[in-house]
Amino acid sequence: MAGRQCFHCKQWIEPGDAHDCWTTTETALTEDLSEDLQDAWERLRETAVSFGQQRIYASHHSIMFSRTSCYFFVRPKKNFLEVCIFLGRVLKAPQVRRADEASKSKVANILRITHRDEVEPPVTDWLREAYELSATKKAARAAKPAARTSTAVMKRR
Numbered sequence: 001m002a003g004r005q006c007f008h009c010k011q012w013i014e015p016g017d018a019h020d021c022w023t024t025t026e027t028a029l030t031e032d033l034s035e036d037l038q039d040a041w042e043r044l045r046e047t048a049v050s051f052g053q054q055r056i057y058a059s060h061h062s063i064m065f066s067r068t069s070c071y072f073f074v075r076p077k078k079n080f081l082e083v084c085i086f087l088g089r090v091l092k093a094p095q096v097r098r099a100d101e102a103s104k105s106k107v108a109n110i111l112r113i114t115h116r117d118e119v120e121p122p123v124t125d126w127l128r129e130a131y132e133l134s135a136t137k138k139a140a141r142a143a144k145p146a147a148r149t150s151t152a153v154m155k156r157r
Contacts, residue, residue: 024058024059024061025058029058032078036116037081037114040113040114040115043119044127047127048127051128052131053067054067062074063076065131067131067134067135068134072084079114080112082110082111082112083112085108085127086130086133086134087107087126087129088133089107090107091107091126093122095111095118095122097112098110
């Protein structure tokens with residue numbers, strides 16, 4: 001066989017050619033957006049950055065925002081920005097398209113953003129809540145091993 005097709009991106013790869021379809025950048029994911037979506041993306045990013053220290057990185061088709069774990073991500077689409085916010089509850093609002101259980105303690109709330117003006121409360125409030133929740137989850141995880149250890153010691157006695 002003279003080459004192969006990438007399972008993920010369907011691109012044809014010649015033998016010996018380097019291929020890494022998983023590595024991408026924010027710029028690559030947002031460069032083809034319309035002006036309205038570019039403005040909405042910039043506002044979303046500025047809002048998240050204002051919350052404090054975090055890591056922002058591109059992964060495959062998404063731009064992730066995380067502290068210790070991802071608290072929200074954006075998937076740029078042709079006609080909208082798909083925003084997934086991880087909270088400890090289901091959001092009940094017209095902006096929320098659907099909510100999926102992501103883990104025992106997190107719900108993935110999916111929104112569609114089409115214009116800069118949509119990036120305002122309550123959306124910004126939900127983003128801040130997710131950012132703050134990611135810090136409390138970290139503290140709770142750090143406290144759990146100590147509690148398990150003391151319980152295990154008590155059971156042995």
